[in-house]
Amino acid sequence: MPPFRLAFALSFLAATSLVYGQEESATAVSHHVKEVFERAAKAVVKIHGVDEHCEISGTGFFIDPTGTLYTAYTVGGEAGNFTIDFNGKRYPAHQVLADIRSGTAILKTDVATPALPIGKSEELEVATPVVAIGYPLDLPETPNFGMIAGFDRKYLGRYFSTTHLRVNLPTQRGEAGAPLLNMKGEVVGILVSSLENNSACYAVPIEAAEKIRSDFVRFGEARHGWVGINVSEAARRVEGSRAEMTEIMEGTPAAGSGIKPGDILLQVGRKKVHEPEDVLDASFFITAGDTVPITVLRGSEKLTFNVQAELHPASQRPPLIASPTNQAIPLKLDSEVQRTP
Amino acid sequence: MDEFNDNEIGKLLRLKRYEQPPPGYFENFLHEFHRRQRDELLREPLWRILLDRTQDFIFHLDVRSLTSYPAAIAAVLVCAAVISLKIYQEPGTANVAALQSGPALSTAVNAEGQWTLASPAATRIFRAQPLRSLNESADTHRAAIPPRYVLDSVPVSYESTFRF
Amino acid sequence: MEQPKTDEDQQLVARTQSGDAAAFDQLVIKYTPRLYGLVYNMTSNHEDTNDLLQDIFSKAYKAIRGFRGKSSFYTWVHSIAVNMTLNFLKKRGRRFHLSLDDVDASIQNDKEFLELTATSSPVREADLSELQRRLNEAMMKLSDEHRAVVTMFHIQGMPHSEISKILRVSEGTVRSRLFYANRQLQNYLDEFRKNPVG
Numbered sequence: 001m002p003p004f005r006l007a008f009a010l011s012f013l014a015a016t017s018l019v020y021g022q023e024e025s026a027t028a029v030s031h032h033v034k035e036v037f038e039r040a041a042k043a044v045v046k047i048h049g050v051d052e053h054c055e056i057s058g059t060g061f062f063i064d065p066t067g068t069l070y071t072a073y074t075v076g077g078e079a080g081n082f083t084i085d086f087n088g089k090r091y092p093a094h095q096v097l098a099d100i101r102s103g104t105a106i107l108k109t110d111v112a113t114p115a116l117p118i119g120k121s122e123e124l125e126v127a128t129p130v131v132a133i134g135y136p137l138d139l140p141e142t143p144n145f146g147m148i149a150g151f152d153r154k155y156l157g158r159y160f161s162t163t164h165l166r167v168n169l170p171t172q173r174g175e176a177g178a179p180l181l182n183m184k185g186e187v188v189g190i191l192v193s194s195l196e197n198n199s200a201c202y203a204v205p206i207e208a209a210e211k212i213r214s215d216f217v218r219f220g221e222a223r224h225g226w227v228g229i230n231v232s233e234a235a236r237r238v239e240g241s242r243a244e245m246t247e248i249m250e251g252t253p254a255a256g257s258g259i260k261p262g263d264i265l266l267q268v269g270r271k272k273v274h275e276p277e278d279v280l281d282a283s284f285f286i287t288a289g290d291t292v293p294i295t296v297l298r299g300s301e302k303l304t305f306n307v308q309a310e311l312h313p314a315s316q317r318p319p320l321i322a323s324p325t326n327q328a329i330p331l332k333l334d335s336e337v338q339r340t341p
Numbered sequence: 342m343d344e345f346n347d348n349e350i351g352k353l354l355r356l357k358r359y360e361q362p363p364p365g366y367f368e369n370f371l372h373e374f375h376r377r378q379r380d381e382l383l384r385e386p387l388w389r390i391l392l393d394r395t396q397d398f399i400f401h402l403d404v405r406s407l408t409s410y411p412a413a414i415a416a417v418l419v420c421a422a423v424i425s426l427k428i429y430q431e432p433g434t435a436n437v438a439a440l441q442s443g444p445a446l447s448t449a450v451n452a453e454g455q456w457t458l459a460s461p462a463a464t465r466i467f468r469a470q471p472l473r474s475l476n477e478s479a480d481t482h483r484a485a486i487p488p489r490y491v492l493d494s495v496p497v498s499y500e501s502t503f504r505f
Numbered sequence: 506m507e508q509p510k511t512d513e514d515q516q517l518v519a520r521t522q523s524g525d526a527a528a529f530d531q532l533v534i535k536y537t538p539r540l541y542g543l544v545y546n547m548t549s550n551h552e553d554t555n556d557l558l559q560d561i562f563s564k565a566y567k568a569i570r571g572f573r574g575k576s577s578f579y580t581w582v583h584s585i586a587v588n589m590t591l592n593f594l595k596k597r598g599r600r601f602h603l604s605l606d607d608v609d610a611s612i613q614n615d616k617e618f619l620e621l622t623a624t625s626s627p628v629r630e631a632d633l634s635e636l637q638r639r640l641n642e643a644m645m646k647l648s649d650e651h652r653a654v655v656t657m658f659h660i661q662g663m664p665h666s667e668i669s670k671i672l673r674v675s676e677g678t679v680r681s682r683l684f685y686a687n688r689q690l691q692n693y694l695d696e697f698r699k700n701p702v703g
Contacts, residue, residue: 055488158499174490231503283505354659359612
């Protein structure tokens with residue numbers, strides 16, 4: 001065969017196989033999404049509640065076989081008289097804990113339930129495909145498919161309590177509290193708010209909810225901790241960090257720890273710090289009572305101080321805990337969920 | 342020397358005027374206000390709504406209209422009495438259609454289709470349709486009001502500073 | 506902030522009382538920004554402010570039938586606002602979290618802002634958010650009543666006479682509360698001297 005014809009034939013074959021391959025992978029994607037949806041939908045429920053103004057309706061999902069469920073604070077935080085639709089029936093549920101800082105709430109129903117496996121939001125990247133399952137308006141469980149659009153620290157100029165997942169999938173009212181799943185079917189986030197006419201949304205990373213649950217298991221309430229250091233932007237980047245500790249507040253664990261104003265912050269727990277805003281995530285996962293190793297740079301010297309965290313002043317709101325029931329919350333968590341630094 | 346004097350404290354405080362809510366907040370405020378009003382009104386018992394509307398009508402009546410519409414007043418009072426009685430006897434099966442058919446009330450509807458007897462908030466809500474049909478009980482009526490489907494457009498809390 | 510024309514308000518109130526709901530809407534639109542400033546600076550929490558404002562207008566709407574015009578609408582509605590906010594703060598107590606609004610960019614053009622950042626050493630433009638935080642902290646340390654007069658006089662720019670009408674105290678009481686509050690704020694903000702920012 002003349003070289004020209006050979007080249008043509010080969011490229012034609014390549015093109016058709018590419019098209020065929022794309023069709024095949026498109027089918028595979030839809031099949032995959034369907035699988036994730038069908039497996040997970042059983043553990044996602046519609047939540048009804050009554051707040052001081054009216055009835056409310058949202059979404060939540062089970063994370064253990066004894067009826068523990070996660071939802072958004074806007075659904076489970078400031079309402080009562082909860083009921084859930086599960087398996088074609090309606091069951092009563094009560095609030096176990098609601099935490100405004102993380103934007104999450106934990107409810108419980110006393111029934112044997114399927115549960116969603118917990119994933120790791122750290123494995124997500126921009127453009128990672130994700131599936132959300134929610135109860136929009138008065139419609140049945142509905143899948144949503146989209147992708148991670150970004151990891152945001154702030155929205156409209158205001159900082160979140162911890163980095164949120166921004167997801168490009170359309171959401172409708174009633175879907176607050178919906179689980180965000182990776183393509184392995186594991187929960188990596190909880191839908192908490194929408195942006196821009198519901199064309200995209202924010203999800204709190206699942207680790208945030210797990211931190212709250214872990215606090216509850218250990219202490220019976222959410223225990224946001226802090227050490228008492230204010231961080232601002234340093235004039236120059238030193239050792240990769242522009243985070244300068246400008247104020248050590250009086251009467252806090254940091255006062256008397258040996259840390260001095262002007263020290264450059266390098267690491268809090270396991271979290272490396274490069275910008276002042278990195279401190280937000282570090283701060284969120286500190287639990288009051290835990291010892292936090294803080295590494296700083298003073299001049300040319302690297303020093304590490306171990307400071308015992310205290311209760312964060314912002315969490316002085318009374319914790320929202322329902323009255324205890326006879327049903328025990330399982331004490332054993334599936335994995336080492338505490339992201340205490 | 343670097344101490345703040347009263348003047349400077351005043352200046353610093355005045356600068357707090359620049360702390361403003363997010364864009365669109367004030368525009369949206371009125372909508373939210375109306376929504377709450379509607380909500381409140383829909384949760385009021387019917388006898389109370391009627392009482393308010395009757396009170397309003399009487400309160401705003403002037404002498405001329407009194408002499409012109411004696412039948413109107415009488416009809417309103419009679420309707421209100423009849424309906425209130427009905428409600429007390431059979432709670433939950435109020436027939437607002439009866440209200441509609443009262444001559445006084447239909448003549449009181451002005452050109453824009455708004456109830457002039459209504460308290461101000463009601464001009465937005467009450468169209469010429471019955472609130473409930475004859476056989477609906479109060480329970481099914483309550484069920485017909487949809488719940489608030491939750492998905493806020495802003496997160497629930499913010500951090501204001503970098504501290505840990 | 507100048508006080509609004511009272512005859513316009515009178516008309517709107519009269520129309521509202523005779524059933525014109527749109528007239529009350531005009532009053533809401535007119536007074537929301539003003540009342541927002543008042544309530545926000547007393548509570549330092551945007552969400553609480555929003556809820557309170559809705560309750561304030563709701564109460565005003567329900568009560569307007571009985572408004573006889575003995576005081577101006579301005580004074581009347583501000584009175585409702587201050588009282589509801591003080592009651593709320595009493596209930597809220599010390600448990601709250603700051604939920605501060607952002608500073609609008611137009612502050613860069615404010616004459617006093619430019620003066621402060623040019624001449625006063627404790628203040629630097631780059632640390633405006635730090636300044637906001639310190640000032641809010643200092644404000645929250647005042648008692649609710651003292652914070653109310655500071656807000657009304659310094660932030661809302663109301664004269665002593667108006668404040669005394671709203672709070673139903675003598676002008677002398679208003680002046681002495683302001684004097685005391687200024688001293689307190691001065692003490693708290695003295696830290697700037699010890700920890701200069703920027």
